[in-house]
Amino acid sequence: MAPDRSWIIGADPGCDLVVDRPTVSGRHCRLERIGGGYRVEDLGSTNGTFVNGRLINRLTPVSMPDAITLGLGVPMPWPVDEREDDARSVIRIGRDPDNDVVLDEAVVSGRHARILLGGRGAVIEDLGSSNGTSLNAPGRRIDRAPLSASDVVYFGSLAVPAARLLSSGPPPIGEPGGADRPRLTLSAPAMVLGRGSDCDRVLDEPTISEHHARIWRSGGSAYLEDLGSSNGTFLNGRRLGRRPVTVRTGDVIGLGSCEFAASIEHDPARRSSPGRVVVEARGVGVDLGRSTVIDGVSMRLGPSALVGLMGPSGSGKTTLLRALVGDTRPSRGAVLYNGVDVHEHDGGARRGIGYVPQDDVVHRELTVGQALRFSGRLRMPGGANGPEVERRVRSVLGRLGLSDTERVPIGPAEGGGISGGQRKRVNLAIELLADPAALMLDEPTSGLSSEDALMVMRLLRRLADEGRTVFLTIHQPGLDAFRLLDDLAVIARDAGSGRPGRLAYYGPAYPGALEFFEPDAKPGVPPSSDEILRALPRQPADAWADRFARSVPPVEFASSPSGRPPEPPGVPPTAADRLRHAASQWYTLVCRNLAIKAADRGNTLALLTQAPVIAILIVLVFGRGAAAETTGESWPEVSKMVGSTTFVLGLSALWFGCSGAIREIVGERAVYRRERMSGLGLGPYLASKFTVLGAIGLVQSVVLLAVVHAGSGLRGPLLPMFGLLLLSALVGVAIGLAISAASRTTEVAIALVPLILLPLLLLGGSLRPRHDLPTPIRQASDLIPARWAYEGLLTLEAGRRPTWRPPASVDLPGRRPGPTPEIRDMAEHSFPGRTERMGPRASALALATMLVALCGLIALILRSRDGA
Numbered sequence: 037m038a039p040d041r042s043w044i045i046g047a048d049p050g051c052d053l054v055v056d057r058p059t060v061s062g063r064h065c066r067l068e069r070i071g072g073g074y075r076v077e078d079l080g081s082t083n084g085t086f087v088n089g090r091l092i093n094r095l096t097p098v099s100m101p102d103a104i105t106l107g108l109g110v111p112m113p114w115p116v117d118e119r120e121d122d123a124r125s126v127i128r129i130g131r132d133p134d135n136d137v138v139l140d141e142a143v144v145s146g147r148h149a150r151i152l153l154g155g156r157g158a159v160i161e162d163l164g165s166s167n168g169t170s171l172n173a174p175g176r177r178i179d180r181a182p183l184s185a186s187d188v189v190y191f192g193s194l195a196v197p198a199a200r201l202l203s204s205g206p207p208p209i210g211e212p213g214g215a216d217r218p219r220l221t222l223s224a225p226a227m228v229l230g231r232g233s234d235c236d237r238v239l240d241e242p243t244i245s246e247h248h249a250r251i252w253r254s255g256g257s258a259y260l261e262d263l264g265s266s267n268g269t270f271l272n273g274r275r276l277g278r279r280p281v282t283v284r285t286g287d288v289i290g291l292g293s294c295e296f297a298a299s300i301e302h303d304p305a306r307r308s309s310p311g312r313v314v315v316e317a318r319g320v321g322v323d324l325g326r327s328t329v330i331d332g333v334s335m336r337l338g339p340s341a342l343v344g345l346m347g348p349s350g351s352g353k354t355t356l357l358r359a360l361v362g363d364t365r366p367s368r369g370a371v372l373y374n375g376v377d378v379h380e381h382d383g384g385a386r387r388g389i390g391y392v393p394q395d396d397v398v399h400r401e402l403t404v405g406q407a408l409r410f411s412g413r414l415r416m417p418g419g420a421n422g423p424e425v426e427r428r429v430r431s432v433l434g435r436l437g438l439s440d441t442e443r444v445p446i447g448p449a450e451g452g453g454i455s456g457g458q459r460k461r462v463n464l465a466i467e468l469l470a471d472p473a474a475l476m477l478d479e480p481t482s483g484l485s486s487e488d489a490l491m492v493m494r495l496l497r498r499l500a501d502e503g504r505t506v507f508l509t510i511h512q513p514g515l516d517a518f519r520l521l522d523d524l525a526v527i528a529r530d531a532g533s534g535r536p537g538r539l540a541y542y543g544p545a546y547p548g549a550l551e552f553f554e555p556d557a558k559p560g561v562p563p564s565s566d567e568i569l570r571a572l573p574r575q576p577a578d579a580w581a582d583r584f585a586r587s588v589p590p591v592e593f594a595s596s597p598s599g600r601p602p603e604p605p606g607v608p609p610t611a612a613d614r615l616r617h618a619a620s621q622w623y624t625l626v627c628r629n630l631a632i633k634a635a636d637r638g639n640t641l642a643l644l645t646q647a648p649v650i651a652i653l654i655v656l657v658f659g660r661g662a663a664a665e666t667t668g669e670s671w672p673e674v675s676k677m678v679g680s681t682t683f684v685l686g687l688s689a690l691w692f693g694c695s696g697a698i699r700e701i702v703g704e705r706a707v708y709r710r711e712r713m714s715g716l717g718l719g720p721y722l723a724s725k726f727t728v729l730g731a732i733g734l735v736q737s738v739v740l741l742a743v744v745h746a747g748s749g750l751r752g753p754l755l756p757m758f759g760l761l762l763l764s765a766l767v768g769v770a771i772g773l774a775i776s777a778a779s780r781t782t783e784v785a786i787a788l789v790p791l792i793l794l795p796l797l798l799l800g801g802s803l804r805p806r807h808d809l810p811t812p813i814r815q816a817s818d819l820i821p822a823r824w825a826y827e828g829l830l831t832l833e834a835g836r837r838p839t840w841r842p843p844a845s846v847d848l849p850g851r852r853p854g855p856t857p858e859i860r861d862m863a864e865h866s867f868p869g870r871t872e873r874m875g876p877r878a879s880a881l882a883l884a885t886m887l888v889a890l891c892g893l894i895a896l897i898l899r900s901r902d903g904a
């Protein structure tokens with residue numbers, strides 16, 4: 037009898053029903069409608085056609101409730117016309133608020149598409165949208181196509197994983213899986229089934245084990261797992277192995293001799309905003325130093341997806357993450373954020389991404405509340421005002437369970453600070469202040485206990501469910517944490533080969549990744565993410581990468597910006613706006629610096645006491661040797677005292693400035709780097725450092741001069757001397773900041789100190805008079821700020837000592853013969869041609885020039901590190 041109608045089903049585009057899966061053959065099977073029923077025939081496919089778990093080799097009668105699978109577990113889609121009556125529910129998708137899934141994006145039409153959910157799978161239909169609906173690549177437009185959870189649907193150019201859409205549908209109408217089977221409804225995140233009284237669903241049947249199976253929801257899908265039962269767990273007639281399998285509404289779950297129809301209830305949080313951001317890596321390669329760390333990485337991070345990145349230590353996870361957030365510029369390829377190249381558009385795109393680096397991006401001296409408020413003022417878009425920042429800080433603290441720690445200093449934990457897990461959450465909280473649409477985190481669970489790690493992962497799961505794209509590097513997560521991931525990316529790199537890390541896998545995390553790497557299945561041992569890392573060394577990284585590339589269709593990218601640009605093009609800021617913004621950043625940073633100094637009492641006390649202590653020491657060492665008339669000292673004694681005292685004065689001011697600044701930048705490098713990515717200006721940053729350190733230098737200069745001037749009997753004019761000391765202190769600050777900016781660690785910065793201090797001493801002009809130095813060294817000494825401070829202070833002092841004459845017997849070596857062996861002579865001798873008018877001016881000018889040059893140098897160093 038001839039069929040009424042027939043459909044060819046397979047992977048070839050010309051088939052009536054296209055199922056584009058690696059295990060499905062080009063023309064896989066034929067479905068026929070005949071009379072009131074259907075029959076199916078395999079067309080010589082490689083992997084076979086199965087009906088209710090049995091391989092068929094001839095025309096086999098089937099009906100809609102039968103489980104028909106193509107190759108390795110791919111459900112056969114029913115022709116949509118046939119299924120219309122069978123469709124148990126419809127998910128409407130579009131921009132209009134009355135859709136089941138609302139995608140509030142310009143590229144999405146009001147009523148864009150719908151998904152028909154039937155007993156055996158789903159079909160998506162475009163509803164005549166303006167920008168079309170495509171499947172798995174932006175260009176592959178469809179009017180109607182079968183849909184599975186692993187597909188990515190493009191609404192215009194906005195990509196949304198199908199898993200997210202399928203989990204958003206309304207509850208099915210009618211009895212799933214046939215009216216004759218009892219329904220097994222998953223409404224909680226997880227459910228254990230078995231005979232034991234502690235099970236979530238107690239099934240008192242002799243063929244059911246104490247703890248028989250578990251069913252749980254994760255990342256938009258539901259999974260069924262056998263818990264080592266005696267009589268097995270079945271899904272649509274196939275016995276489960278050790279690994280969990282995806283379960284959908286309508287599937288038939290068999291436990292021992294009992295059968296149930298699965299009904300997966302949907303998570304209402306997923307229904308409104310499946311996400312706004314697509315992050316794409318297009319063939320990204322990064323060279324660092326002389327080695328290529330990663331190469332050819334292409335991936336697309338969909339909206340509201342929680343994606344993990346695993347790989348052996350040193351494989352390039354952090355490098356990839358930093359390229360994705362715009363912190364490291366790829367040597368090859370590009371990173372796009374909603375179609376905008378993050379590295380080309382300096383600000384906007386980058387600022388839309390929340391990035392939590394491995395190192396803390398908080399000052400440990402501050403309390404949790406202070407850290408968040410300062411960060412909020414610096415980072416919240418559009419220069420948010422005080423009440424807005426306050427509201428946002430309170431809301432974020434509450435959401436992350438940190439309200440109780442608001443007044444607790446951040447760290448260290450052993451010094452009464454918050455715990456490691458709380459600190460990770462504070463770092464995350466800082467990012468959430470600006471409500472980013474994408475969040476990238478470098479090892480957010482490292483160093484945490486398994487409970488804390490799970491808590492952080494649950495938090496990230498929630499953030500992804502709210503519509504964010506969340507991407508994190510992770511080392512060997514526990515099974516519960518691993519299950520929370522939607523997708524997993526794995527980087528493989530051959531240890532010691534010098535070859536780059538390659539993308540070895542990117543796809544569903546659990547159990548998909550375990551299946552891909554085919555770890556050794558040990559009966560009774562629960563599967564674990566460690567098996568992936570153990571499997572990697574079995575093949576070279578290139579072999580994994582090739583195998584992965586063969587297993588999935590090549591990634592295609594949107595050719596035009598996909599979705600909403602990261603920052604709506606508003607009115608460009610005027611010069612006045614920019615100035616106001618810079619002033620606000622400067623003010624916030626000054627307040628934060630002061631708060632840190634106030635909290636860091638030990639360090640600040642040391643900074644403030646060093647001036648009086650050193651001043652008293654100078655007086656004690658040199659006594660009143662400079663007050664010649666009163667002590668009756670001889671000429672060389674007095675000139676030596678005056679020379680040494682003025683030299684040590686200038687040197688101390690320089691030193692105070694330098695030592696106060698040496699840790700300032702290097703000590704907060706991670707914070708600076710992160711804030712710079714989110715729009716911190718270099719000008720306000722440097723200005724804030726000079727403001728606070730300059731104020732400290734000012735107090736120190738006043739104390740130093742007051743004590744030494746009075747104690748040693750100096751006669752130089754106070755105000756000009758103070759001006760020179762303050763300038764010296766500022767140059768010292770600039771030297772300290774330059775060392776701090778150039779050093780990778782605080783230890784390196786401190787190790788560089790003698791390199792600075794000793795030339796100041798040796799070439800300053802006091803230990804060895806300048807004119808005695810060989811010519812090149814003398815010329816080099818003009819670059820030494822201590823020499824200028826000395827000249828200025830000495831000539832000021834000389835100007836006030838015109839008449840004193842030493843005993844005739846005294847002779848100063850190298851002194852010009854003549855009758856006036858005054859201190860003026862010594863100044864003239866050391867700095868020929870400088871009068872008491874010229875000397876201080878030349879010194880001030882030289883010091884000011886050095887200050888400006890050093891500021892330029894610090895800015896250059898910091899700028900060169902921006903993209904490093």
Ligand SMILES: Nc1ncnc2c1ncn2[C@@H]1O[C@H](COP(=O)(O)OP(=O)(O)OP(=O)(O)O)[C@@H](O)[C@H]1O
Binds near residue numbers: 353356
């Ligand atoms: N600035 C740099 N210059 C040269 N090589 C670098 C630089 N930064 C990192 N590398 C090298 O790149 C490789 C990858 O480093 P990366 O930190 O990305 O690895 P990872 O997978 O995150 O490691 P881990 O898991 O240990 O954190 C390492 O071999 C590292 O030594």
